[in-house]
Amino acid sequence: GQQVMQIPQYQHVQEGEDFTTYCNSSTTLSNIQWYKQRPGGHPVFLIQLVKSGEVKKQKRLTFQFGEAKKNSSLHITATQTTDVGTYFCAGSHSGAGSYQLTFGKGTKLSVIP
Amino acid sequence: DTAVSQTPKYLVTQMGNDKSIKCEQNLGHDTMYWxxxxxxxxxxxMFSYNNKELIINETVPNRFSPKSPDKAHLxxxxxxxxxxxxxxxxxxxxxxxxGNPFGDNEQFFGPGTRLTVL
Structure with a gap:
């Protein structure tokens, strides 16, 4: 089946440092979504990227979609303790429609105050 | 108002038992997932249903059986x-x-059911 690789699996940062997680697909994606799951919580939608080379920002979060629509990244500037959680990318492959997202394995972010 | 609700939140049971988890959404969506x-x-x-019809059935043991009585429940x-x-x-x-990649495709998750089999 389709796979979306996500790295790193874990990241520990000092509060105030930046953080980046990366996703890669071996095949072209129709779109990519990002979700955040707080400890003990459920995944919550952050954003969807559709266009080749798209960049979107939400306050300190910057999301990018690669030109070939095979990779994506989430960058957090100046992390805060509220950023703690696991960040998942989820790719929808061409022709698959919305009914199947393939989730990456997630990057668990720990922020040391 | 809870958008996607699941019951129970916790489920502890013995090996060999049969159990069910319920899910309801009040968002007017027509596609639901496990x-x-x-x-x-x-x-x-594991599974995806669109308008009460099974769309996706990943490699899940047939001990798992989803049921969708209507669009709001799975x-x-x-x-x-x-x-x-x-x-x-x-x-x-x-x-x-x-299949429209520009569509409003975000998925809303329920709070989860933690299943522990002893």
């Missing part, structure tokens, strides 16, 4: 529970995009 999240936090899709019944079934099960819902 995901399994294991201890390593890997989120894997229940999961598990027969002969095994130790390896212990996980958190998430229900989710979304609009159907008909």
């Amino acid at each position: 995901y399994k999240q294991d201890s390593k936090k890997f989120l894997k899709i 229940n999961l019944h598990i027969n002969s529970l095994e130790l390896g079934d212990s996980a958190v099960y998430f229900c989710a819902s979304s609009h159907w995009s008909s």
